[in-house]
Each structure stands twice: as structure tokens, then as C-alpha cells.
Amino acid sequence: MRKVKVRKKILIANEEYASKNRSFLKERKIPCLNVISSPGSGKTTLLAKTIEALKGKVSIGVIEGDIQTDIDAKRIRKAGAPAVQINTDGACHLSAAQISNAFHKLPIDRLDLIFVENVGNLVCPSTFDLGETDKIAVLSVPEGDDKPAKYPMIFARAAVVLINKIDILAATDFNVKKVKADISKLNKNTKIFLVSAKTGVGMKQWCDWLENLADNKRKKILKKTRPRQ
Amino acid sequence: MHEATIAQSILEAISAEAKKQKARPIAAKISCGVLSGINNETLKFAFEALSKDTVCENLKLNIKQKPIKAKCKKCDAIFAFDLHESKCPKCRHDDFELLPDAPLLLEEITFEDK
Numbered sequence: 001m002r003k004v005k006v007r008k009k010i011l012i013a014n015e016e017y018a019s020k021n022r023s024f025l026k027e028r029k030i031p032c033l034n035v036i037s038s039p040g041s042g043k044t045t046l047l048a049k050t051i052e053a054l055k056g057k058v059s060i061g062v063i064e065g066d067i068q069t070d071i072d073a074k075r076i077r078k079a080g081a082p083a084v085q086i087n088t089d090g091a092c093h094l095s096a097a098q099i100s101n102a103f104h105k106l107p108i109d110r111l112d113l114i115f116v117e118n119v120g121n122l123v124c125p126s127t128f129d130l131g132e133t134d135k136i137a138v139l140s141v142p143e144g145d146d147k148p149a150k151y152p153m154i155f156a157r158a159a160v161v162l163i164n165k166i167d168i169l170a171a172t173d174f175n176v177k178k179v180k181a182d183i184s185k186l187n188k189n190t191k192i193f194l195v196s197a198k199t200g201v202g203m204k205q206w207c208d209w210l211e212n213l214a215d216n217k218r219k220k221i222l223k224k225t226r227p228r229q
Numbered sequence: 230m231h232e233a234t235i236a237q238s239i240l241e242a243i244s245a246e247a248k249k250q251k252a253r254p255i256a257a258k259i260s261c262g263v264l265s266g267i268n269n270e271t272l273k274f275a276f277e278a279l280s281k282d283t284v285c286e287n288l289k290l291n292i293k294q295k296p297i298k299a300k301c302k303k304c305d306a307i308f309a310f311d312l313h314e315s316k317c318p319k320c321r322h323d324d325f326e327l328l329p330d331a332p333l334l335l336e337e338i339t340f341e342d343k
Binding site: 001002003004005006007008009010011013015091092093096123124126127130153156157185186188190 | 231234235238239242246250252255259264265266267297315323324325329332333334335336337338339340341342
């Protein structure tokens with residue numbers, strides 16, 4: 001018997017695309033947010049309402065990932081933003097190569113911000129780096145308050161957690177304090193917004209955060225393009 | 230859920246090395262970070278199914294899950310992060326930075342003697 005040390009990265013193909021995506025976004029100073037949640041948490045409604053609220057302030061493009069159909073991309077276009085639909089045909093997550101292709105189908109030069117709406121799944125999408133600027137987790141009230149404890153991977157890595165459908169809180173046993181404590185245990189710096197995409201509650205704080213994110217990127221460009229004295 | 234994709238990549242990597250070494254691989258060591266969401270049994274099952282009738286048939290896959298490391302923001306200590314006890318074991322501070330998860334690595338292959 002003979003042992004050979006290999007030390008080879010297995011998901012190297014995805015990593016290479018992810019770092020390509022990262023430099024693509026960096027060069028153009030466009031933040032890209034990878035939105036991850038269970039199916040039915042209200043990601044698409046949330047994005048549609050966000051696009052409407054930021055109309056004229058932040059120009060948003062969306063990459064939609066679903067196993068089948070282009071229902072979501074149509075909803076996003078109806079809300080007024082360009083959208084590219086990716087169908088994974090059964091795969092449980094989006095890969096960095098798919099995102100790389102989708103970037104070229106968006107009017108990149110007109111955009112201040114890109115959302116990737118990942119396939120509804122709390123497990124696999126958190127493993128596959130897309131080269132995004134940040135991960136955003138959406139947790140909706142009817143899913144229950146034990147999700148951060150049960151699916152720590154995504155909550156440990158998310159820069160922002162949106163607790164959606166907060167309007168029905170009173171009808172459930174969902175404990176906001178417990179969720180906040182569980183998330184903070186995984187990552188003390190996670191920003192948490194309590195929102196209802198349907199009623200609009202809390203959407204202002206979330207949209208302000210996005211506007212600020214897009215603005216900061218723009219300011220950096222202005223600084224860079226200003227001629228040297 | 231995505232273990233089959235990963236098993237296929239592992240199979241390709243081991244097969245390529247086997248071709249280079251001109252020998253039959255009988256065991257391989259894989260390591261990954263716990264946050265990579267890989268289930269050992271599922272990965273082994275997928276690998277077993279995919280490796281049938283290939284040079285890797287009957288190969289023993291040994292998977293090691295590496296804990297996620299965190300760095301304390303107060304005392305800079307680096308420690309294995311425990312979901313149930315998320316405090317720095319050295320200074321008990323609770324603000325820390327999660328370090329990148331260990332990548333999925335094909336560490337070592339054992340080949341049969343020629």
C-alpha cells in the first residue's frame with residue numbers, strides 16, 4: 001500500500017467562478033446580495049416591494065433561481081426591474097457559473113444593486129459561494145422561531161436577517177426575542193429587520209439600509225474618478 | 230442534497246490521480262468544514278453508487294468534518310466554534326468573527342501495491 005498526498009480542492013470550479021464574479025462586481029462597484037430562505041418565506045414579494053419602494057433612488061437588477069418556471073422573474077419585471085430567470089432543473093442551489101452567465105444578461109451598467117434570489121432552501125445555497133457581496137437570510141414568522149438554531153449555517157453567515165410576515169405575529173407563538181438571541185449567538189454583527197412585505201411595516205429601515213449600501217459604493221466611484229490635483 | 234454532485238467531483242479527482250499513478254486506489258481521505266453541510270453517510274452512499282464499474286469501485290472513503298473556527302474580537306484567541314457555547318473559551322467575551330469554513334479537500338489517496 002502506498003499513500004499519496006493530494007490536497008486538492010474539490011469544489012474548485014465553483015470557487016473559480018465565484019472569485020471571477022467577485023472581481024466583476026468589484027470593478028463595477030455594484031453590491032450583490034444573495035437572498036436565501038426556505039420556500040414560501042416571501043422572498044419574491046419582498047424583492048418586488050423593495051424594488052417599488054426604491055424606484056428612482058436605487059436601480060436594481062434581479063437574478064431569479066428556481067427549480068422550474070419563470071413565474072418569479074415575471075413578478076420582478078412587473079415591479080419594474082430587469083430580471084434574469086435561471087432554472088436549475090432539480091438542483092437545490094445556484095452555482096457561481098450560472099450567476100456569471102446571468103450578469104451578462106442584465107443591463108449591468110445601469111444598475112446600482114443586484115439581488116440573487118436563490119432556490120428556496122436553507123441548506124445547500126449556504127454552501128455554494130456565488131461571489132456575492134453579502135448573504136441575506138429571510139425567515140418568515142409562520143416557519144417558527146427555531147430555524148436559526150436548526151439551520152445555523154445560513155444564519156451564521158448572513159449579514160442581514162429579515163424576519164418577514166411580522167404582521168401575523170400575534171396569531172403565532174413566534175418568539176422574536178428568542179430568534180434575535182439565537183441569531184446574535186451565531187453572529188453578533190448580523191443586522192435584523194422585522195418586516196412585512198405585505199403591509200409595508202419595517203420596509204423603510206430595510207430600504208434605507210440598501211440605499212446606504214448602494215450610495216457608499218457610488219461615493220467610492222466618485223472619489224476614484226475625480227481627477228487628481 | 231448536493232452530495233451527488235460532490236461525490237462526482239471527488240470521483241473525477243481520484244480517477245485522475247489514479248491514472249497518473251497507474252495504480253488502483255483503495256482508500257481516500259476527504260476533509261471539509263462543518264458548515265459545508267455535507268452528510269458523511271449520504272456522501273459515501275452517493276460515491277458508492279457513482280463509482281460502480283470505475284477504477285474507484287469499493288474504495289473506502291474517509292470523511293473528516295473540521296470544526297468552524299472563530300476569532301475572539303477582544304483577545305484574538307482562535308477557537309473551535311461551538312453553537313451551544315458561543316463564548317471565547319479564554320476570556321468569555323461573546324463578540325467574535327467566524328473564520329472561513331475549511332474547504333472541501335481531497336487530502337490523501339491510498340493505492341494498492343503494483
